[in-house]
Amino acid sequence: MKKVNSLTEIPHEILEEAMKAGIDKEEGRAGSFFHIDHSTVMSKVNEKFEGKIEVMDIKDALGKYGWLEDYRWHLVDKNKDEYTRAADREFSGGYFLRILKGAKVELPLQSCLFISEKGLKQRVHNIVIAEEGSEASIITGCALHKESSGEHVGISEFFVKKGAKLNFTMIHNWSEETVVRPRSAALVDDGATFVSNYICMNPVKDLQMYPKAFCKGVGSTASFNSIIYAKDGSKIDVGSAVELSGKNSRAEIVSRTMVSGDSQIIARGMLEGIESPAKGHLECRGLILDDNSRIHAIPEIIGSKKDIELSHEAAVGKIAEKEITYLMSRGLSHDEAMSTIVRGFMDVGIMGLSKRVTV
Amino acid sequence: MLSISNLKVSVSGKEILHGVNLEIPEGETWTMFGPNGSGKTTLMMAISGMPGYSVTSGGITFLGKDITKLAMDGRAKLGIGTGFQQPPEITGVKLRDMIRICSGKGPKEDLSKDERKLVEKLRLSEFLDRDINAGFSGGEKKRAEILQLLFMKPKLLLLDEPDSGVDIESLRLIAGEVQNYIEKSGASALIITHQGEVLDYLKSEKGCVMVDGRIHCIKNPKQVLDEIRTVGYQKCIACHKMA
Numbered sequence: 001m002k003k004v005n006s007l008t009e010i011p012h013e014i015l016e017e018a019m020k021a022g023i024d025k026e027e028g029r030a031g032s033f034f035h036i037d038h039s040t041v042m043s044k045v046n047e048k049f050e051g052k053i054e055v056m057d058i059k060d061a062l063g064k065y066g067w068l069e070d071y072r073w074h075l076v077d078k079n080k081d082e083y084t085r086a087a088d089r090e091f092s093g094g095y096f097l098r099i100l101k102g103a104k105v106e107l108p109l110q111s112c113l114f115i116s117e118k119g120l121k122q123r124v125h126n127i128v129i130a131e132e133g134s135e136a137s138i139i140t141g142c143a144l145h146k147e148s149s150g151e152h153v154g155i156s157e158f159f160v161k162k163g164a165k166l167n168f169t170m171i172h173n174w175s176e177e178t179v180v181r182p183r184s185a186a187l188v189d190d191g192a193t194f195v196s197n198y199i200c201m202n203p204v205k206d207l208q209m210y211p212k213a214f215c216k217g218v219g220s221t222a223s224f225n226s227i228i229y230a231k232d233g234s235k236i237d238v239g240s241a242v243e244l245s246g247k248n249s250r251a252e253i254v255s256r257t258m259v260s261g262d263s264q265i266i267a268r269g270m271l272e273g274i275e276s277p278a279k280g281h282l283e284c285r286g287l288i289l290d291d292n293s294r295i296h297a298i299p300e301i302i303g304s305k306k307d308i309e310l311s312h313e314a315a316v317g318k319i320a321e322k323e324i325t326y327l328m329s330r331g332l333s334h335d336e337a338m339s340t341i342v343r344g345f346m347d348v349g350i351m352g353l354s355k356r357v358t359v
Numbered sequence: 360m361l362s363i364s365n366l367k368v369s370v371s372g373k374e375i376l377h378g379v380n381l382e383i384p385e386g387e388t389w390t391m392f393g394p395n396g397s398g399k400t401t402l403m404m405a406i407s408g409m410p411g412y413s414v415t416s417g418g419i420t421f422l423g424k425d426i427t428k429l430a431m432d433g434r435a436k437l438g439i440g441t442g443f444q445q446p447p448e449i450t451g452v453k454l455r456d457m458i459r460i461c462s463g464k465g466p467k468e469d470l471s472k473d474e475r476k477l478v479e480k481l482r483l484s485e486f487l488d489r490d491i492n493a494g495f496s497g498g499e500k501k502r503a504e505i506l507q508l509l510f511m512k513p514k515l516l517l518l519d520e521p522d523s524g525v526d527i528e529s530l531r532l533i534a535g536e537v538q539n540y541i542e543k544s545g546a547s548a549l550i551i552t553h554q555g556e557v558l559d560y561l562k563s564e565k566g567c568v569m570v571d572g573r574i575h576c577i578k579n580p581k582q583v584l585d586e587i588r589t590v591g592y593q594k595c596i597a598c599h600k601m602a
């Protein structure tokens with residue numbers, strides 16, 4: 001597809017699906033990036049944010065900045081598996097987002113990675129740099145044409161420098177026929193904060209990812225929130241990991257999962273305390289909505305110094321009858337009560353989502 | 360308004376209520392006393408339609424309709440408002456959401472000025488965005504229950520020990536608000552209590568005593584309370600037998 005200068009020039013049926021994955025009008029965003037199949041069709045900074053952020057295709061960025069080569073494959077091992085190797089060989093682009101030093105960006109940046117062609121194998125490599133003291137949030141939507149199929153491999157590397165705050169939200173809107181392999185890692189510097197939110201409410205054939213944050217900086221913080229509903233035969237293996245190797249680093253991992261309709265979720269979580277003092281908590285909660293589905297929660301914590309405080313809690317089960325009847329006593333029908341509870345269960349307070357994203 | 364005849368209720372296969380008869384006329388507030396485990400909450404749950412409380416004989420009529428088989432939400436919609444002795448907490452469902460549900464508002468609708476006033480009056484403004492009942496103290500839960508009921512605007516209020524664990528000022532507050540509502544709306548009420556202090560702030564026409572799954576001694580509530588204080592629950596049974 002040829003390059004466009006505005007989201008309005010993107011074919012309606014593509015934009016429609018992208019919006020369900022969190023993409024919104026560009027006026028409400030600090031910058032917008034759109035990649036369809038094997039090409040970047042749009043990368044644009046909202047004029048109010050010129051000089052505060054950069055939004056580029058990764059290939060252009062690598063051409064422009066020689067130093068960027070040092071960032072590429074710095075956090076994710078290119079020989080990790082067949083998917084990383086494939087992405088190294090044949091990546092078609094991806095986003096480069098950079099929040100410049102000290103910039104406070106009030107509106108979210110957004111990016112969309114879209115598959116429009118049936119059976120397409122998309123391989124992208126994304127790099128996000130939040131320079132010292134900057135603050136920003138990013139919403140990334142990954143989606144494809146209804147009833148399409150494909151394979152998506154996305155490498156994402158995040159660099160959150162001294163004192164920076166980066167809030168990253170990824171929303172997946174795939175199909176029953178998509179295989180998805182994101183490979184992400186973040187480096188969190190002194191006093192920096194990395195928040196990563198993941199939302200997947202639509203079916204996906206096969207999704208596996210285990211993003212990791214390295215809290216190397218003194219007083220660095222990482223937090224992962226995942227909301228996943230595996231339905232209609234979805235197979236999902238998702239976790240978040242944090243390595244606490246900076247003094248006074250902290251981490252929190254929260255995952256809320258639901259399964260129905262012959263689906264499976266493996267919900268992983270790993271907190272590893274390497275330097276002390278360090279603190280972390282991991283929460284894995286799952287709702288099983290029928291008898292043909294399965295949740296396997298695997299929370300792990302590792303500590304190797306005495307001043308490390310790590311804890312986890314995991315629980316899977318059905319919706320408590322008591323909660324349903326409580327809501328029914330207030331006048332809701334059984335189904336309304338169930339969906340109210342489910343909505344509540346999924347609400348972990350992710351900020352900045354447009355109304356089009358129904359959690 | 361509410362008419363219960365020869366009601367037998369079993370929980371987990373065990374009969375708890377052995378034939379309860381109760382007739383609450385429109386606009387009257389009744390107070391129910393009785394020892395722990397006698398079946399008071401069971402009766403209230405049977406009236407509100409809680410699953411698991413199975414009626415094995417007799418029936419319940421509300422506003423002239425037989426509601427014995429009606430589902431819980433149907434009864435709520437007819438005007439039965441239940442304040443629970445032990446309300447559950449629900450993760451992610453805020454007190455604000457509960458108020459919206461109770462007042463039949465859409466999920467995005469905001470509270471009106473008057474509604475916000477009521478929340479403030481019950482000292483629950485700070486709780487609006489907290490998960491319902493999660494980490495609420497005993498008294499806070501009671502206030503939240505009353506608040507929800509007042510938003511439901513029920514024709515019959517069922518209050519299960521609204522006064523236990525509630526400090527004196529809070530009790531005055533909630534009982535006062537309930538009394539206010541009853542006067543304005545002409546609603547009926549059934550209130551379960553052990554202490555009876557609630558009677559200082561709430562006008563009650565009749566009292567009764569539940570003992571071993573049966574109702575005894577229907578008369579002036581303060582008199583009932585006095586008798587329980589002086590001679591205990593046994594007197595109620597004896598008195599019933601004589602009648």
Ligand SMILES: Nc1ncnc2c1ncn2[C@@H]1O[C@H](COP(=O)(O)OP(=O)(O)OP(=O)(O)O)[C@@H](O)[C@H]1O
Binds near residue numbers: 395396398399400444
């Ligand atoms: N789900 C249940 N399973 C088994 N027994 C039950 C159940 N619910 C109630 N019961 C029993 O029924 C009896 C009556 O209980 P109920 O809660 O109605 O008493 P109550 O009069 O409200 O007592 P209290 O004053 O302590 O609140 C008790 O013996 C109780 O243990």
Ligand SMILES: [Mg+2]
Binds near residue numbers: 400
């Ligand atoms: Mg009770």
